[in-house]
Amino acid sequence: xxxxxxxxxxxxxxxxxxxxxxxxxxxxxxxxxxxxxxxxxxxxxxxxxxxxxxxxxxxxxxxxxxxxxxxxxxxxxxxxxxxxxxxxxxxxxxxxxxxxxxxxxxxxxxxxxxxxxxxxxxxxxxxxxxxxxxxxxxxxxxxxxxxxxxxxxxxxxxxxxx
Numbered sequence: 290x291x292x293x294x295x296x297x298x299x300x301x302x303x304x305x306x307x308x309x310x311x312x313x314x315x316x317x318x319x320x321x322x323x324x325x326x327x328x329x330x331x332x333x334x335x336x337x338x339x340x341x342x343x344x345x346x347x348x349x350x351x352x353x354x355x356x357x358x359x360x361x362x363x364x365x366x367x368x369x370x371x372x373x374x375x376x377x378x379x380x381x382x383x384x385x386x387x388x389x390x391x392x393x394x395x396x397x398x399x400x401x402x403x404x405x406x407x408x409x410x411x412x413x414x415x416x417x418x419x420x421x422x423x424x425x426x427x428x429x430x431x432x433x434x435x436x437x438x439x440x441x442x443x444x445x446x447x448x449x450x451x
Contacts, residue, residue, distance in 0.1 A: 301409075307406055321337050322445055330358045333356060343363060346363040359377070360376075362374065370398055370399075375392070395411050
């Protein structure tokens, strides 16, 4: 009997009641409004999360004391259809400085109707993190990972629509 290797990617999706342009804009410009504040590698509270809207930009947290934690690099920025960001966080939940040991997440936005958008997220190449990568996979796939982020994102759009 053989065991299959664990998948090196995770996929989650959500359908939001918003036009594609709005969904993309909220995901990128308001990332800090749905990112849980307790997901923090700074030694102080997060004042804001910044998503720089361009390929070559960064995704980072700025602390209340002005300190910064850059934990992602924007690899592709194609509004309103697609964004790809590196995951520069190690299996010990610290910043990974070896770029060969980082994964990435891609978010695709697809029109279902003029006021409804499907948002599909794939976090891939998790095995690049090396030893302990399965813990990263479990973390981003679990109820405090991407499902939480996408649920809060969808809730944010619902509130804005009300």
